[in-house]
Amino acid sequence: MLRVAVMVSGGGTNLQAIIDRVADGTITNTEIAVVISNNYGVKALERAEKAGIPGICVSPKDYSDREAFNQALLDTVNSYNVDLIVLAGFLVVIPEQMIDEYENRIINIHPSLIPAFCGTGYYGLKVHEAALERGVKVVGATVHFVDKGTDTGPIILQKAVEVQQGDTPKVLQQRVMEQAEWKLLPQAIDMIANGKVCVVDGKTVIQE
Numbered sequence: 001m002l003r004v005a006v007m008v009s010g011g012g013t014n015l016q017a018i019i020d021r022v023a024d025g026t027i028t029n030t031e032i033a034v035v036i037s038n039n040y041g042v043k044a045l046e047r048a049e050k051a052g053i054p055g056i057c058v059s060p061k062d063y064s065d066r067e068a069f070n071q072a073l074l075d076t077v078n079s080y081n082v083d084l085i086v087l088a089g090f091l092v093v094i095p096e097q098m099i100d101e102y103e104n105r106i107i108n109i110h111p112s113l114i115p116a117f118c119g120t121g122y123y124g125l126k127v128h129e130a131a132l133e134r135g136v137k138v139v140g141a142t143v144h145f146v147d148k149g150t151d152t153g154p155i156i157l158q159k160a161v162e163v164q165q166g167d168t169p170k171v172l173q174q175r176v177m178e179q180a181e182w183k184l185l186p187q188a189i190d191m192i193a194n195g196k197v198c199v200v201d202g203k204t205v206i207q208e
């Protein structure tokens with residue numbers, strides 16, 4: 001059974017997709033051990049509570065400096081003995097020590113087809129604003145392992161989504177979430193839970 005910690009910052013729609021897919025058996029061999037937020041009072045923590053999953057807030061505001069926060073975040077994750085950390089709309093830089101301790105065991109959902117519209121400054125609505133500004137006709141989402149770069153780890157899954165005439169950033173974000181993010185993240189977790197993903201020379205190898 002894969003024990004998973006899901007890390008969130010806000011709305012938690014990706015978390016909800018994972019909760020729902022575990023409940024309906026789409027994600028197999030997996031249990032969500034804990035939801036960890038860096039913000040108090042967010043909808044993601046309400047979603048965890050409704051699902052009977054322990055929800056914890058580890059906020060930088062509660063610590064004297066970033067180092068103390070990083071240590072508290074790592075200690076909290078470690079206390080749940082998880083196999084996989086899932087960043088589901090988590091907007092905090094992952095401490096290097098966590099990446100070392102959980103090498104190729106942290107995954108992230110990014111709302112673009114990496115390497116497009118990713119890296120520092122590209123998150124949330126900003127990604128879709130940049131895509132519309134550039135005038136691309138296809139966008140999408142990517143699930144990747146987290147390394148010490150920003151959105152640079154080995155890619156696991158990607159899914160394309162069409163841009164439609166008149167799209168606003170909000171409308172495009174919703175379509176990418178519905179058609180790509182909420183499908184890819186559960187799919188990646190199920191693949192990992194069943195030993196279907198490994199990393200060779202910095203790239204993923206997926207067993208069908």
Ligand code: GRF
Binds near residue numbers: 009
């Ligand atoms: C969304 O922009 C999503 O694309 C990105 O994080 C944001 C919030 O996601 N991954 P969520 O609703 O909190 O899952």
